[in-house]
Structures are given as structure tokens and as C-alpha cells.
Amino acid sequence: MNNLANYIKWRGDLGFDISPLNEVDAIIFSELVYLDFSGYTEKTSLPLYKINNLYIKDKREQNFYNMAAKDIVKLLAQSGSSDRFKNIAVSDYAAYDCDDNPMQFGACTFKFDSDKIFVAFRGTDNTLTGWKEDCMIAVSDNIPSQLNAAAYLNMVANKYSDCEIYIGGHSKGGNLAIYAAVNAFAEIKDRIKAVYNNDGPGFSKEFIESAQYKEISDRINTFVPQSSFVGMLLEHDEDYIIVKSANHSFWQHDAFSWRVVGNHFIHLDEDTKSIRFAEKNMKELINGLTNEQKKQIIDSAFEIMAEGGKITFEDIRKAGIKNIPDMIKAFNKIDDNSKKALTDGITLLAKLSIKNGYEINKHESKSKSKETGIV
Template identity: 40%
Template sequence: MATLFDYLRWRGDLTFEEAPQNEVDLLIFSLLSYIDYSNYVPFEFGEAPVSLQGVANAFFADNPNPKKEDLGFLIPKDVFKLFRAVPKTKRFCNVQMFGFVNEIDVTREMQFSAVTFLLNKKETVIAFRGTDDTLVGWKENLNMSFLPVVPAQERAAEYLNAVAKVRKNGTISLAGHSKGGNLAIYAGVRCEKTIQSRIFGIWNYDGPGFKKEMLTDPDYLKLRPRVHTLIPQSSIVGILLEHDDDATVVQSRQVGVLQHDAFSWNVMGGSFLYLPKDAGNNRQNDKIINQWIRELSPEQRKQFSEALFQIFYSDHALTVTDLASPQNKWFFRSLKLDPKVRKVVIKTISSFMGESAKGVWNEMLKKRKKEETD
């Protein structure tokens, strides 16, 4: 089956004027948003844009052998391979970039990053980064389950407004993988009304959904025909919260949660290899995961989120990579939670994973108590 790299070899000899942007191109831009362009792409919207090719050359001159650790525990290392390959094609080499933003605010519990690509004088693409390696980013994801809006969503709409003021003409495409897809949709719905008519399309690649109120919002319904949601056959992230039922299912070469890695999605020409909507475990996953969310009140979801991250932060971890360190004792600290908080965690885990998980958790508690009394 064809991959994103096969696509570059097949379509890379044609410019965007010769072959219009498609859903594979938009995924490529979405994945490129995981790169840290801090020293290479201007963040001020008034500054002159720089070429994607020039940015890549400078980046790899400074980082000839970038390590996966530079991306974090959860971001596929193929992002660097893609960044090397894309500028070597006729299709992408003249693409310009500007407006790179990367904001981490622990106090506001916000992780937001975006970058703008200029395909030509008439076409603009904004790529919103998904959840990265930071714990604050994952905390913000959980906050989506009980807050009407999270800071990254507000920043996404502000970012789109700012780009539109600089790029006053032409179309704007919005795209993002994982949480980036959620931000792309939110930005389109909540941006200034005069901008919405310029939105060519919104591409959401396995991103989480919203609360029900968003799906009936008039601005969302107006944009809905231009929203393209793609999920793999056994999606987990992409079926979180509430979604429309018209998501396109794409075939992945991976299994389970690993299908969230969009490098595993099979490509066919300028699109992906589609599967029937009932393929894989999407319906089953939706029933299990979202039933778990619906059974908890917003206050219980908040308690679970606070308790979980109280554990994670207890050893001063800031990233998922930190949690994976053998020196980090966050799991054992979870057994020392305040009894009331621990009860919420146990209830949440048991409702999500079943009585077996509850039994394992309780056995751990018994063992811990025995060790403390011996």
C-alpha cells in the first residue's frame, strides 16, 4: 500500500497550480506543524515569509541528525523524514511560511502551536499542531470534557483572524492532526464572520470532537459541508466527545491506538484508501469511551483530571517523556492519593475499563497498605 512518501514521489513533480491541494497535502502540512520552527520561521505576522526549502536547509544544517526525543515520546519520528523529503519536490519547494507560534502556559493549562503555509498568492494553509509531548497539553485535552471552551481553542480563532488580516485575499484552508483538527474546526466556527466565506475547507485528521452544543451551532452548521473529518478504522482519539456521523474512515496499517499515527494511513492517488463506516472497532470504541464520559458529571470529570495530573506533576514531570523515565515514581504516588480523590479515580477507571481494572487497582492498594503496616 502507498504511503505519504510514495505520494511525494508520485505527485511531487506538480505544483499546486498544476494539481490542486488535496487531503493528502493537508495532512502533510498538519504533520509538519510538529516541527519546532522557533529559530527559523518568523512569528510576527508583518515579517516577510520564508521558503519551506530554506527553512528545512537551515534546520538540518543545525540539526543534521535530529533525535526522536526532540519531538517527544508520542510524535512519530517520521516527521523529520517527511520534513527532509517535502522541500525536495517541485510541489512544495516554493511554499512560503510565516506566523509560527508555540505557546505553553501551565497556569492557563494551554498548549497551542500553529504555522501558516503560503502555497501561492491565492491559497493559504494554516496548520494547527496536535497535542505534543507536554503534560499541560494533555491536561487541556481532558479539560475539553468538562469546559465549554479551552484556551487553545480561543487562541486558534485569534490566530486565524490575525492571518486573515495579513492575507487579505484568496482562500484559507485549515488543517490539523489530533487536537489540531479540533482547533481547526473551532477556529473556523468562531473566527470573524467576514473570514468564514474565505475558508476553502477544514481538515480534521483523527481529532477529538466537541460538546453537543457545538454541533448545533448555526456557524458550525454553515461550515459543516466544508469540514472533512478522517479517522482510522479503530480510532480512539478521533471518536472522543461528540461528532457528526459523516466521518470518513481510512485504512491504517497499524492496530489499535497506534492507528492515530497518520504515517500508517494508506494513500491512493491524491486521497486515502477508504473503508466502510462500520469497518473496524469505531462503533465499539465510541460506545465504550463516550459512555464513560457521559456517565460522569462535569464535576467528576474535573476531579478525575485534577487527580490524575496531581499524580503526574508530583515528581516535577513536565512531559510524557518525563513520565516514561524509570526514575519517575508517579504510579506509586497514585496509591497515596487522598481517599476521596482516589475514590473518583477508581470509579472512573472502573467505568472505563470494567471491573477487572478496578480489581487490579484495589489489589495494588491492598499490597501498598500491607507494606506500610509491616
């Protein structure tokens, strides 16, 4: 089955003037923004092939905190040697991290045609800080990285004032792409042709019912794998397209596992059982908690996971059952209100999982009975 690498081999000899931007190109840009372009494109622009040469020369670290790190570095090499991508100018690289007020932000701009730019926002890495900020989307529509994304888009749109604008990102980057588009100045919003949200979390009901959101919603393209978890967080007003993945469970979040045919992903016609289960659980869990409870749960959960100096989920995985004493110790440290919020949240999720699992299985059984004529 074909993937991003196969797509570059197949479509790599055609420029964007002959074969316009498509959903697979958008995910390629959304993956390349995960790379460390520092020192290369903050104050100038460089074509992708030169950036690839510099990456090799400088022996840039390949094991940045991303589960697809090595694949993304290979993607840079493949893009940098293809006629379609190699001369695309990359500019305005920006990256900020802050642990105290959890925030991770990364972005860059690809000028892929004489009058077209793609603004790419970086998604979440494997660090606890990054995922804590993601979870804060459930508490506020104005987390630090979202505000940075809106400011970044307005800045590059003014810089490239004669260009059509395409925006996208993977994971949290997809959420940032939508947020930036919704909050763009009116004259910039008019130039936005498409927004690509690749398995990124949604927003609050109030956000997607706002007039600003409605102005851009018909240009939002959301893609989720058949067992999406991240993309099912919060509300989505736009229709989402389900894509086929070669992986299972949470690992389908890795866009390198998404199957490609021609110039698009393999689309699935119906919601999968796992998507319906995740969507119902996440929405009902978030709606069943107050903002204060959600904040207490997020703070407590990440404080417990970080006990013993753990920085990434990989650190937790490597520690295995050795985590248990550290987590018990950390749980005992948190205040009584936070303990109650955390245990109430876990209890509610367990109840929802049982209820929604039963309802979805019951609905599926009825549908099969009708199809076979068995009542």
C-alpha cells in the same frame, strides 16, 4: 503500501495550479506544523526549501516530544526538495506553552498558491501537559489553545485578505481547526473552503448543535484510522472517513501509518468493531459523569502520573513497574472527593467496556448469521 513519503515522490513534480490541494496535502501541512520554526518565520515568510536548509544548518533537535518526530523531520526534507512543496511560503509561526493552566498551542500558515493559504494547527505532543489539556476538552469548549486558535485564524485571514482559506490539523490540531473556523468572523468564514480534521477529538453536543457550527459543518472533512481512540472523543456531527493504517491499536493515531493511493488515503467502507467500541465507551463515559467529576478525574490522574517528576508518557513507559510505588504515594495524597471521582470513573469505564463489548459482539454475530443463512 504507499504512505506520505511515496505520495511526495509520485505527486512532487506537479504544482497546486495543476493538481489542487487534496486530503494528503492537508495532512502533510498538519504534520509539518509540529516542527520548531522559531526564529525563521514569526515576522517574515520563507519557502520550505530554505527552512529545510536552516534546519540542517542549525541542527535543530529532532527528538521533540512527538512519537513521529524523526518522520516529520524527514518529511520537511522531502517536501523541501519537491517541486510541489519547496517554494511554498511559510509564515506567522506561533508557539505557546503553559504548565500552570495547561495549554500548548502551535500554528503556522502555508501560502501554497498565489491566492490560497493553509492554516495549520499543531496537535498534541507526548507530554503530560499536552494530554491534560486535551482531556479538558471534555469539560469545556473554550480551553486556552482553542481561544488562541480562533484569534490566530482571524489574524492571518486579515493579513491575507485576498486569499481563499483552508484549515487543518492532526490530533488536537484538528479540533482547533474546527473551533477556529466555527468562531471566525462572518466575512472570514465565507472565505473558508475546507477544514481538515485528522483524528482530532470532537466537541460537546451543545457546540455541534450551535448555529455557528452549522454554518461551517458542510466544509469539515474528518479522517480517523480504523482503531481510532482520540478521534472518537466527544461528539461529531459530520460524517467521518475511516482510513486504513499499517499500525495497530493506539499507534494508528500516527498519520505516517495511514495508507495512501493516488491523491487520497485508502478509505474503508464500514465502521470497524474497534471504532464502534471506542465511540460508545467514550461517549457514554463522558455523558455519565458531571463536569466536576470529569475535572477531578483529570486533575487526579495527571497528578498521579506526574509523581516523581515525570514529564512525558515516555518517562512513564521507561519507569515501567517502578511507577507503582510513586503512583500509590500520589493516590494517597489526593483528597477523598477526588479519590472517589477517580475510582467511580474507572468503575464506570469497566462496566461500559463489558456492556458495549457484549452488545457489539452480539450485533456482529447476528449480522454474520444473516449473511450465512444460519439462524
